[in-house]
Amino acid sequence: xxxxxxxVEDLRVRFHLRTGIVEAVRGxxxxxxxxxxxxxxxxxxxxxxxxxxxxxxxxxxxxxTAKRLAFDGIDLLTASRRTLRTLRxxxxxxxxxxPKYSLNPVMTIGEQIIEAYQAHAKASRAEARDKALAMLxxxxxxxxxxxxxxxxxxxxxxxGQRAMIAMMLVTDPDLLIADEPTSALDVTVxxxxxxxxxxxxxxxxxxxxxxxxxxxxxxxxxxxVLVMYAxxxxxxxxxxxxxxxxxPYTQGLMRCLPTLADDIRPLPTLNRDPSWAL
Amino acid sequence: MLDIQNLKVxxxxxxxRVEAVKNVGFTVKQxxxxxxxxxxxxxxxxxxxxxCGLAPxxxxxxxxxxxxxxTPRSKDFYxxxxxxxxxxxxxxxxxxxxxxxxxxxxxxxxxxDAEARILQALKEVGLGPSFRFRYPHQLSGGQRQRIxxxxxxxxxPKVLLLDEPTSALDASVxxxILNLLDDLRRRMGLTxxxxxxxxxxxxxxxxxxxxxxxxxxxxxxxxxxxxxxKAMSEYTQSLIQASxxxxxxxxxxxxxxxx
Numbered sequence: 001x002x003x004x005x006x007x008v009e010d011l012r013v014r015f016h017l018r019t020g021i022v023e024a025v026r027g028x029x030x031x032x033x034x035x036x037x038x039x040x041x042x043x044x045x046x047x048x049x050x051x052x053x054x055x056x057x058x059x060x061x062x063x064x065t066a067k068r069l070a071f072d073g074i075d076l077l078t079a080s081r082r083t084l085r086t087l088r089x090x091x092x093x094x095x096x097x098x099p100k101y102s103l104n105p106v107m108t109i110g111e112q113i114i115e116a117y118q119a120h121a122k123a124s125r126a127e128a129r130d131k132a133l134a135m136l137x138x139x140x141x142x143x144x145x146x147x148x149x150x151x152x153x154x155x156x157x158x159x160g161q162r163a164m165i166a167m168m169l170v171t172d173p174d175l176l177i178a179d180e181p182t183s184a185l186d187v188t189v190x191x192x193x194x195x196x197x198x199x200x201x202x203x204x205x206x207x208x209x210x211x212x213x214x215x216x217x218x219x220x221x222x223x224x225v226l227v228m229y230a231x232x233x234x235x236x237x238x239x240x241x242x243x244x245x246x247x248p249y250t251q252g253l254m255r256c257l258p259t260l261a262d263d264i265r266p267l268p269t270l271n272r273d274p275s276w277a278l
Numbered sequence: 279m280l281d282i283q284n285l286k287v288x289x290x291x292x293x294x295r296v297e298a299v300k301n302v303g304f305t306v307k308q309x310x311x312x313x314x315x316x317x318x319x320x321x322x323x324x325x326x327x328x329x330c331g332l333a334p335x336x337x338x339x340x341x342x343x344x345x346x347x348x349t350p351r352s353k354d355f356y357x358x359x360x361x362x363x364x365x366x367x368x369x370x371x372x373x374x375x376x377x378x379x380x381x382x383x384x385x386x387x388x389x390x391d392a393e394a395r396i397l398q399a400l401k402e403v404g405l406g407p408s409f410r411f412r413y414p415h416q417l418s419g420g421q422r423q424r425i426x427x428x429x430x431x432x433x434x435p436k437v438l439l440l441d442e443p444t445s446a447l448d449a450s451v452x453x454x455i456l457n458l459l460d461d462l463r464r465r466m467g468l469t470x471x472x473x474x475x476x477x478x479x480x481x482x483x484x485x486x487x488x489x490x491x492x493x494x495x496x497x498x499x500x501x502x503x504x505x506x507x508k509a510m511s512e513y514t515q516s517l518i519q520a521s522x523x524x525x526x527x528x529x530x531x532x533x534x535x536x537x
Binding site: 042043157186187188189190191194195198213214215216217219220221252253256257258259260261262263265266267268269270 | 449453475520
């Protein structure tokens with residue numbers, strides 16, 4: 001076994017609010033190699049905060065503590081801001097949920113990709129431009145040259161998300177964190193975006209953390225799945241063994257979805273056991 | 279109950295003219311649940327909005343209970359037809375209590391006995407009287423959607439227009455709301471039109487459905503046919519496949535596992 005790419009041990013994210021302390025993430029531990037890891041949970045389960053804490057993007061007044069939080073041997077908690085800056089967007093990058101809000105509205109897509117590339121690689125503008133165009137082609141844009149000079153509001157959601165992926169992968173990161181990358185997209189479009197993401201991740205041998213609320217989607221896309229509930233990992237399983245999930249929360253999550261295959265009514269609902277949150 | 283004939287909805291003029299809905303027609307019988315499915319931009323929500331007067335009817339006719347609707351819609355229309363919107367976070371007034379939200383339709387229609395009606399409405403959607411004086415921010419997403427449903431039902435309408443009623447909710451909460459809608463329909467003999475991008479949700483709640491694309495009707499089919507995979511256009515098939523989750527194309531290079 002190789003040295004893991006990412007080590008997370010007892011990660012905690014706390015928010016000190018007027019009304020008291022809210023612990024969004026309570027002791028999450030996992031290790032990640034060059035594989036696809038899914039993190040699943042409902043809203044408020046702490047899955048996004050886990051992803052953000054790894055990148056040091058916890059919004060103030062949040063406070064992150066961990067026994068160990070290391071990327072490729074570099075301790076992310078004690079690293080200088082400078083080191084973090086070179087890592088973020090360079091070796092670790094993140095695809096956010098909605099391209100409408102995560103792309104810069106007053107810069108063309110091409111400019112944004114060039115900016116991302118030049119922030120981390122010593123390259124001339126011409127080189128960066130070539131790289132950006134190649135990247136746009138890699139995410140299957142029909143006319144990379146045209147998309148290059150478009151502004152984010154001029155492209156569709158699916159194209160925007162592909163542009164976002166292009167921007168995040170242009171620096172050849174070792175780890176990609178995708179936080180609900182397809183939730184804002186239509187089903188058919190999201191399958192297309194996932195297929196592109198899947199190909200690129202496989203081609204480049206990256207590690208991937210895929211954060212989503214959709215258990216079915218995550219299990220069909222990832223190798224391993226962490227199920228989170230109330231800030232904790234309640235179950236870790238191999239994606240293909242999802243049917244053998246043991247925790248009642250995971251089982252409940254799977255059962256409560258209506259399916260085309262059979263017609264159960266009323267749908268089984270989730271009885272939240274307070275002990276799951278302990 | 280509801281008859282839509284060659285409905286056409288056009289927004290803008292000249293260069294900005296968009297035909298959002300092109301000649302869509304269907305009928306829904308009393309007590310039936312009818313689904314509209316499609317991707318974003320397919321015009322499915324616009325059909326719903328045209329029925330209740332939030333979008334213009336450019337061509338065609340909309341008949342409710344055998345009578346053509348008037349523009350603007352009459353008070354009577356809103357006693358018959360009510361709508362539940364997608365996002366319960368956006369569709370409830372943030373500074374109105376549940377009590378005020380529910381009493382407004384009663385006041386507009388000059389209904390008496392508001393207090394009893396409000397308590398009754400809360401009971402119908404499975405919430406207790408303790409919720410009556412709460413603000414939306416004191417409620418969870420599922421509870422808010424229950425309030426939105428209670429608001430729509432308080433005038434005792436016959437038709438409920440549901441625009442993606444569960445897509446902003448978590449999976450487990452979605453199941454609760456779907457069960458509630460199913461149950462209410464049976465108990466009150468309601469007629470539903472449900473708009474959703476999720477085929478499984480539509481098949482669960484509706485008997486018949488219309489698949490739409492680019493403002494046009496692709497095909498009308500029954501939920502049973504959808505389940506058994508019979509008689510379907512290519513587009514519907516692709517929607518079904520996409521809803522089954524991600525599949526890796528076997529012809530692609532296999533993923534090299536390290537670590």
